[in-house]
Amino acid sequence: MSTPGRGLHGRVLDTLGPAITAGEYPPGSVLRTDELAQHFEVSRSVMREAVRVLESMHLVESRRRVGVIVRAKAEWNVYDPQVIRWRLAGADRPHQLRSLTVLRSAIEPVAARLATRNATAEQCAELTECALGMVANSRGHRLEQYLVHDMAFHRVILTASGNEMFARLGDVVAEVLAGRTHHEVMFEDPAPAAVTLHVQLAEAVREGDADRAERLTRAITVGALEELDVLAP
């Protein structure tokens, strides 16, 4: 996923970013650029670039004569895909996963409703294709293939909504879905009911039935939330 190690400063971020988002430095902690540069064995210019990136994510704040101050969690740019990845890779992964699933439950029903108005013929076809792919891989422990189609399905819905803010959540939703398959307990085949819902949703979008599309999507996301409650009570 993404692009690890695009330059020295990226290498630094790969360890400093997760450390900060994991809460290893309590808010208000002060880091000094020179010390960090020494610690990571990079030049000050490289370290400064890394700090600038952290600053643009609102993870830290750089102040003259003081140093680099770690900001409180409430100020972080939690929609930054990089921040999301770091947090999903860290200790509060379950908490983060829940937050994102709740976000999905708010966004996706509305996106589906909009998709019934804005989806192109190609997008409708793609949707049906994805749904069929899910059906085809819903039995016999073909979880990996199922996941591919599931991620594609939701991405198409979000894109077809025609709202750029929704569309950009495609990566996030994909990450959540992938997380469920890869990290959580997921030995069994997906629930048949969920598969059916996706097929019906593709139908509803194709037919332009906004209410039905919204209702079906709500059912899907409620299912995802309940699944979370079972796994992490």
Add this chain to the structure above:
Amino acid sequence: MSTPGRGLHGRVLDTLGPAITAGEYPPGSVLRTDELAQHFEVSRSVMREAVRVLESMHLVESRRRVGVIVRAKAEWNVYDPQVIRWRLAGADRPHQLRSLTVLRSAIEPVAARLATRNATAEQCAELTECALGMVANSRGHRLEQYLVHDMAFHRVILTASGNEMFARLGDVVAEVLAGRTHHEVMFEDPAPAAVTLHVQLAEAVREGDADRAERLTRAITVGALEELDVLAP
């Protein structure tokens, strides 16, 4: 609002960021760091820091032997508050405002529902206070004071939801509300119906009536959408 001019690289971003988000450089355009540094009359190190920030926002991509490539709009981190501000300040402000209002219409009803479960006593009190403030300033062209309470109201709802992803949209919603008052045509006092809805919503949250809270919030956001349709058909 935010922090303009936090260093030289910030000054550079203040003009380069808006230029890129305004679409002045078509996707695929190649910028050269050295030329930019000359143009802005800063050293290369400062220019590099600015580029790193743009890169972390996925506005550009830096490639060796090639230069700094402007990414397609679809790749931008459109949830980055800085990007949102730049775009709201630019030419496609109406389009951006609509995207954000649709986002509100998806998020806020769910946030309000959650708030009925998670809001603290203080937050309920604050909510009522804001609603009263809105009532008190709803007549006689006290738009500025009305706005302050309106922004605070929605911020409390989002925070009280207990979901950090929702909470972080407080700034965005505030920006949208402020935009409506300051930039759009807004000579008249707010619609009495809207004011009433806020008062009732504060009530519903206090009483823990989830369905009513969600329904009322939906009414508020639908109102905001209709208002947009009237102003920019």
Add this chain to the structure above:
DNA sequence: TGTGACAAATAAGTCTGACTTTTTGTGCCT
């Protein structure tokens, strides 16, 4: 004519050292 390897050109990337600027704390003086 096409293809492969090799060389040159290019722009980003990195490092270092010197210098500037802002902020904070301290301690002296009233």
Add this chain to the structure above:
DNA sequence: AGGCACAAAAAGTCAGACTTATTTGTCACA
């Protein structure tokens, strides 16, 4: 106690030299 001047500290800025990856063009060879 209050305020003012001075000194220290750390980020910020700059310039220049050097490194490295990548692209592109060329030339020989099949």
